[in-house]
Amino acid sequence: MTRTTRTTARPTAPVGRAVPRPRRADAGPGTVHKTVLPGGLRIITETVPFVRSATFGIWARVGSRDETPALNGATHYLEHLLFKGTRRRSALDISSAVDAVGGEMNAFTTKEFTCYYARVLDTDLPLAIDIVCDMLTGSLIAAEEVDAERGVILEEIAMTEDDPSDGVHDLFAHTLLGDSPLGRPVLGTVETVNALTRDRIARFYRRHYDPTRLVVTAAGNVDHAAVVAQVTAAFESAGALSGESAEPVGPRTGRRGIKTAGRVDVQERPTEQAHVVLGMPGVSRHDDRRWALGVLSTALGGGMSSRLFQEVREKRGLAYNIYTHTSGYADCGIFGVYAGCRPDRLDDVLKICREQLADAAEHGISDDETRRAIGQLAGSTVLGLEDTGSLMHRLGKSEVCWGRQMSVDEMLERFAAVTPDDVRQVAREVLGHRPSLSVIGPLNDRQAARLPAAVA
Known part of the structure; x- marks a missing residue:
């Protein structure tokens, strides 16, 4: 049968932010x-x-x-x-x-x-x-x-x-x-x-x-x-529908713990820059903390006003490209910071990243940073759905990953409902992990030997 x-998307009124009808x-x-x-x-x-x-x-x-x-x-x-x-x-x-x-x-x-x-x-x-x-x-x-x-x-x-x-x-x-x-x-x-x-x-x-x-x-x-x-x-x-009754395969579920911490992988390459990702386990896409983690990631490295962009690029000129990213899978997730810099600046970049992550883990982010990050996420979510390709992508990913359609209004409401306390809690839980580190670049033996200290 x-x-x-x-x-039909139901217009809602997220906390502190109006939703266009x-x-x-x-x-x-x-x-x-x-x-x-x-x-x-x-x-x-x-x-x-x-x-x-x-x-x-x-x-x-x-x-x-x-x-x-x-x-x-x-x-x-x-x-x-x-x-x-x-x-x-x-x-x-x-x-x-x-x-x-x-x-x-x-x-x-x-x-x-x-x-x-x-x-x-x-x-x-x-x-x-x-x-x-x-x-x-x-x-x-x-x-x-x-x-x-x-x-x-x-x-x-x-x-x-x-x-x-x-x-x-x-x-x-x-x-x-x-x-x-x-x-x-x-x-x-x-x-x-x-x-x-x-x-x-x-x-x-x-x-x-x-x-x-x-x-x-x-x-x-x-x-x-x-x-x-x-x-x-x-x-x-094409003979691809047998006519027999069958139920669709549902979204992936499960729980996978990531136990690695403090690992360092280095690939020596004769590149002009050292490319680095410093990160730790995040949350799965089924975890309700993903909304707060998205706000935290945006505040730390999601734009030109973010902490890492300001500290690493604007104030010190140590890197051109630096950002945070999250990946949520069915049973686990990743939080990471990417930076590309000259090899002789790698130690300074890693030091600042560790300091900023540690500060966020201990103190969270300010109310102003929370509001700004929520506004940035709301705007990018809506603007990212301005063409039919993006709409098609949202339909398919929602069904495959969650088994249901989440309206844009619902997504805006979930972001707007995130409080500074939510962000502080997820910062403690995620950024409190000992990080791991991956580097690709032309590092000498002395530089490579110092890397384990960056994740100690």
């Missing part, structure tokens, strides 16, 4: 429809009738954390291969059809999910639906394409290694999480990618791309009933 629900619930953003087909496929849309574009995506509940050590990189490899041809279209047919209507098509792989999407004019939405559904249900995964794409992926790995400001985050994930699925790189390694065969990738595809693990999303000038009809027809024609 097909189930369809409709969710949306247009009529049936004529603007905030009206979300969800249909669950008998085979477990979920279809979610948000209608924005005053735009001329639409973004269509399919989300697969599979990421690099679902890989064994020998399969590391298979999820990302598969993402590439689904663009390489189906029973109905060659790779050139896929790209030519999207280019011919001025559309954009892409995909991305994370540690916990994968997304394939196309952004087109609203009149070309049926084409986007047909192509993306065809890719997800009818991919050939031909042996010759597996071999050809291997070289492309190895070049992508090499490109990442040439960008230490990116690579240091992969290094830090391994520093903090070790040789675990979350600690391994999404792209895989040269060794694991070279070892992957067509048969192993095809088995991985069949295991993780069934309708119960997929979420279809569309946002823009779309009609929900039409999207459901087109997606259903596409999946049925």
